[in-house]
Amino acid sequence: MTGRKKGTERRDLILSRASRLFWERGYAETSMKDIAGACGFRPANLYNFFESKESILHEILLIEMNEIVEPIRHLREDEGIDPVSGLRTLIENHLRLTLGEKRSSKLLFDVSLKNLTVPHRKAIIRLRDEYDAIGTAIINRGARKGLFSPDLDVKIAVFSIASIIARSRIWFSPGGKYSVDDIIDFVFRFALHGLGAERKRG
Amino acid sequence: MTGRKKGTERRDLILSRASRLFWERGYAETSMKDIAGACGFRPANLYNFFESKESILHEILLIEMNEIVEPIRHLREDEGIDPVSGLRTLIENHLRLTLGEKRSSKLLFDVSLKNLTVPHRKAIIRLRDEYDAIGTAIINRGARKGLFSPDLDVKIAVFSIASIIARSRIWFSPGGKYSVDDIIDFVFRFALHGLGAERKRG
DNA sequence: TATTAGTTAATGGTCATTCATTAATAACAA
DNA sequence: TTGTTATTAATGAATGACCATTAACTAATA
Numbered sequence: 001m002t003g004r005k006k007g008t009e010r011r012d013l014i015l016s017r018a019s020r021l022f023w024e025r026g027y028a029e030t031s032m033k034d035i036a037g038a039c040g041f042r043p044a045n046l047y048n049f050f051e052s053k054e055s056i057l058h059e060i061l062l063i064e065m066n067e068i069v070e071p072i073r074h075l076r077e078d079e080g081i082d083p084v085s086g087l088r089t090l091i092e093n094h095l096r097l098t099l100g101e102k103r104s105s106k107l108l109f110d111v112s113l114k115n116l117t118v119p120h121r122k123a124i125i126r127l128r129d130e131y132d133a134i135g136t137a138i139i140n141r142g143a144r145k146g147l148f149s150p151d152l153d154v155k156i157a158v159f160s161i162a163s164i165i166a167r168s169r170i171w172f173s174p175g176g177k178y179s180v181d182d183i184i185d186f187v188f189r190f191a192l193h194g195l196g197a198e199r200k201r202g
Numbered sequence: 203m204t205g206r207k208k209g210t211e212r213r214d215l216i217l218s219r220a221s222r223l224f225w226e227r228g229y230a231e232t233s234m235k236d237i238a239g240a241c242g243f244r245p246a247n248l249y250n251f252f253e254s255k256e257s258i259l260h261e262i263l264l265i266e267m268n269e270i271v272e273p274i275r276h277l278r279e280d281e282g283i284d285p286v287s288g289l290r291t292l293i294e295n296h297l298r299l300t301l302g303e304k305r306s307s308k309l310l311f312d313v314s315l316k317n318l319t320v321p322h323r324k325a326i327i328r329l330r331d332e333y334d335a336i337g338t339a340i341i342n343r344g345a346r347k348g349l350f351s352p353d354l355d356v357k358i359a360v361f362s363i364a365s366i367i368a369r370s371r372i373w374f375s376p377g378g379k380y381s382v383d384d385i386i387d388f389v390f391r392f393a394l395h396g397l398g399a400e401r402k403r404g
Numbered sequence: 405t406a407t408t409a410g411t412t413a414a415t416g417g418t419c420a421t422t423c424a425t426t427a428a429t430a431a432c433a434a
Numbered sequence: 435t436t437g438t439t440a441t442t443a444a445t446g447a448a449t450g451a452c453c454a455t456t457a458a459c460t461a462a463t464a
Contacts, residue, residue, distance in 0.1 A: 010409075026313060028230035032454060044456080045410050053454065110309055110372055111228060149395075156380070156388045159373050160366045167365035170312055178358070186358045193351075194396035212443075234420060245420080247444050255420065 011049050013039055019060045023102055027057055027112040057112060058120040065109070065127040067097055069134070076134045083142030084192065090135060091191060092184050094165045099172050099180045107166065132158050139195060149196025161191045213251050215241055221262045225306040229259055229314040259314060260322040267311070267329040269299055271336070278336045285344030286394065292337060293393060294386050296367045301374050301382045309368065334360050341397060351398025363393045 017038040021030040032053055036043040050056050071093050075086045109128075113121055135158035142148040164187055172183060219240040223232040234255055238245040252258050273295050277288045311330075315323055337360035344350040366389055374385060 025316070026230065028228065029316075031452075033452085041409085042411060043454080044412080047455070048409065107309055107312055110369070111313055114227070114231075152391070153380075153384075153388055156385065157392065159370070160389070160392055163369035164362045164365045167312070167369055168361070171361050178355075182355075183358065186355055187362070189354070190359065190362055190396040193398055194392040196395055233418075235418085243443085244445060246422080246446080249421070250443060 010039075014046060014049055014056065015060055015063070018056050019064070020102060022057065022060065022112070023106055023108050026106055027108070027115050054116060054120070058116055058124070061109065061112070061116075061124050062127075064097070065124055065131075068094055069127050069131050072134050073130070076130075076137045079141065083138050083145060083147055084197070086138040087142070087191065087195075088188050090138065091161065091165065091188050094162070095168065095184050095187060096180060098165055098169055099174070099183065107169065110166065131162070135161065142195070142197075147197055152196055157195060160194070161187070164190070212241075216248060216251055216258065217262055217265070220258050221266070222304060222306075224259065224262065224314070225304055225308055225310050228308055229310070229317050256318060256322070260318055260326070263311065263314070263318075263326050264329075266299075267326055267333075270296055271329050271333050274336050275332070278332075278339045281343065285340050285347060285349055286399070288340040289344070289393065289397075290390050292340065293363065293367065293390050296364070297370065297386050297389060298382060300367055300371055301376070301385065306371065309371065312368065333364070337363065344397070344399075349399055354398055359397060362396070363389070366392070 014035065018030070018035045021034055021038060025034075032043045032046055035056070036046055039046075046056075050059075072090050075081060075089060113124060116124065132155070136154050139148060139154045139157055143150050143152070143154070168183060168187075172178070172180075174180075216237065220232070220237045223236055223240060227236075234245045234248055237258070238248055241248075248258075252261075274292050277283060277291065315326060318326065334357070338356050341350060341356045341359055345352050345354070345356070370385060370389075374380070374382075376382075
């Protein structure tokens, strides 16, 4: 009666179901039994595909962090791109991923880093630092061009914008008053003005 | 050999030590043994002062949420107060509490609501809603007076500002490059401009 | 035949909580 | 002041549940 599927297929299934559970309930509150159950098999079988619970978390964070960073990586060095539309791209990409299918009310990234082993944690933090560097580069370029306020601390600005986005998970309810595009428009305008850009209408 | 202290004194000790642990490690990652150990006695003794682990969490959240809301409660109705300085007061009070002594890298509020029983959760959410209502009132008043942009969604604006503050816990490091006052100044300016206030220097 | 998805059962651990008990203090009576 | 009782801080030990992980095994497939 035991069916069989290809290996990578099973890995993907586990990652996807575990991701959903981690986001919904949190890492500590999700058991291997829960994950196995959501996949339709027994806990022990998970160990045929992953070393440990922690390694599942690590792989999920790695994948999702890469999804955030990869589409905007080119914005870091490219001097030709308008800083304002660079900012818009960063915000839009990050928000679409944050409020997309896997929507939930928890903050997996913020909270679960401590559950990782040191090398695993370093790998995730490297990506987070890259995100920060991209945002910093865009804003610095804008400030140099006189588009943004010159005396604003850029590091805190990037943290602030990322915070609004990351935490939108908590209060956003799909099908509610606001669409994802509404949020994108708002956050873009809020950030743009926050950075000191001129307003079109006084 | 068993010493004795007054009851409320012990309750306060437990709340203070548990709060620190919850903020540092998270609720699920903190055991009753940990809390008892931090207080200098055995787990069983905790049940002489609290009904359960969950009730400890609830009381902590209630106290700390009240600390945030109480000092700004009067701003909700008071029409006489300048909206800009009202905004400043809200941000400053919230940030000082967020980055104060109990500084840590976790987001207790955001994450641990699910660990509460329904009535306990409702009590906390009522306070969170009150916070939102205060912020909304201030910004609405400012928009009516022409100080802030008239076509900005006020609800999302309040969420955004609160998100920057709540999440500053994660990246702020005391004794580092920035002081708490630096952060307050930044967030105030960022929010003020984000809301569409005129800038002093173009 | 070799591989591997999947199983059951067991291991050792931790967890929150309860119970019965001890001992120190407070409250009160004589 | 002394003796008595009630209260309560604090304990050790036990309970039952759940946890991540391992080992030994089965069965389908390539």
